[in-house]
Amino acid sequence: MTHTESSETRTYRGSCHCGGIEVEADLNIFHPETPFGAPMRCNCTFCRRRGAVTMLIGPSAFRLLKNETEARYQPKPEIGAYMFCGTCGVHVYATGSMDQLGGDFVTVNLDVFEDVPRDQITVAVLDGRDESWGVVGSGPMLG
Numbered sequence: 001m002t003h004t005e006s007s008e009t010r011t012y013r014g015s016c017h018c019g020g021i022e023v024e025a026d027l028n029i030f031h032p033e034t035p036f037g038a039p040m041r042c043n044c045t046f047c048r049r050r051g052a053v054t055m056l057i058g059p060s061a062f063r064l065l066k067n068e069t070e071a072r073y074q075p076k077p078e079i080g081a082y083m084f085c086g087t088c089g090v091h092v093y094a095t096g097s098m099d100q101l102g103g104d105f106v107t108v109n110l111d112v113f114e115d116v117p118r119d120q121i122t123v124a125v126l127d128g129r130d131e132s133w134g135v136v137g138s139g140p141m142l143g
């Protein structure tokens, strides 16, 4: 019943489905430092289609371990790029830079990590559609 262990930052390792891209990230899933740091979905036209639950972290908390199959998509090149596996199609991470997010950032797709406790995670929905970036809803990650 206690969550002592989960109150700390942990290193998670994951990959796309075919293994062409492998990543590692230091995540504090239960006690994010900012609203932007929580597990989140975004309601913008791209993220609705992408469907991923992501977390935003600093570049130093992210490591790209293997990168053999990367493809990228940049609907807003001035903000950043979404990385997908060109073989299996899975979205793994994104990189970008925005002043209101404190400069350079990385977001990771939580579903690429095998040992994330999905049934314990609450997901915030952020308003990227209107770019207010407020929290417009929340719900369980599930499964």
Ligand SMILES: [Zn+2]
Residues within 6 Å of the ligand: 016, 017, 018, 019, 020, 021, 069, 085, 086, 087, 088, 089, 090
């Ligand atoms: Zn792949």
